Amino acid sequence: MILTGHRIATGVSAGDITIDPFIPEYVEPNSYRVTLGSRLLDCATDMLDARSVPPMAPRVLADVGRVLEPGRFYLGETGEILGSTRFASTLYATRSLASIGMWLHFSAPLGHTGAVIRWTLEIRVAQRIVVYPGMIIGKIAFWHTQGKPVRYRGRYQDSTTVRRSALRDDRLFHRARTR
């Protein structure tokens, strides 16, 4: 079951949902509005390897905005710390953002129970688009779970800013390096 906006607000008050900063006007019927944070990573190469550290160039998103280019790939961050110790969550672009041709994630919408973090966004654009820090870009929804809860203790726990992929830390690649 998906939580209503009212239940999300109640969860923030009760402490089982974290949305920081929380703006009551951003509560939607069954989600909460998410904004774009001020840091970006710009993929600095045309070739990545799943078992290597991806070179990503840091960019600060100033108030004057920044033009994103089609064909490029960026990581961004949410303006908020988001998550829940009780519910799972999923992230969506707003209709408005999608309607100017921007992706917020690349087939990875899920936030695990217990991951209370500044979310990293995977960004690409269908055409040149100017983005600004603080602009409303997405909606987060929360879901009731069935079964004994398990808390996220993964590699992105405690993220306070945009984080590049740490896939190279997977067991498979670790084994290959130590062989």
Added chain:
Amino acid sequence: MILTGHEITSEIAHRRIVIRPFLPENVNPNSYNFRVGNTLRVYRDQVIDPRCRPDTELVTMPDGGYILQAHRLYLASTLEVMGSDYYAPTFAARSSVARLGLFINLSASLGDIGYLGQWTLQLFPATNLRIYPGMEIGQIMWWKPLGEIKLYDGKYQGSSGPCATRIRHDFVAR
């Protein structure tokens, strides 16, 4: 409701969810990490006509990795056979995989109750990317449905390996 990792493990034990092979260490708080098989299927047609059988080529990924070209579509499949007659599945990229610029589905994340087979993935990289067979590429989630269940009996039932589109059958049926 989405199942917790603990509940996924428990429902596998009760044979209400199938994930084969199943590795307990791949269980997450709300999902299970699946691996990618070693074959890819690519379309050879310059133009794809959904009414016709597509011309495709199978590619085997070597253990040393295979470079996906940016902005090109590759079909891959899960190593695991997965399905449930009781819960609705959705799947997603692992965050670490998406952060390398790789889509593993193209707005097609919902499966059906009753499907059992390997899952075909649509790999679409935003940059050239070397991937490896057997890497944990995605995650499957399970959702409790509301209402009477009628099991999937569709054209992809029992798939194995990366399965090309069968969209042409949708036209024949009319």
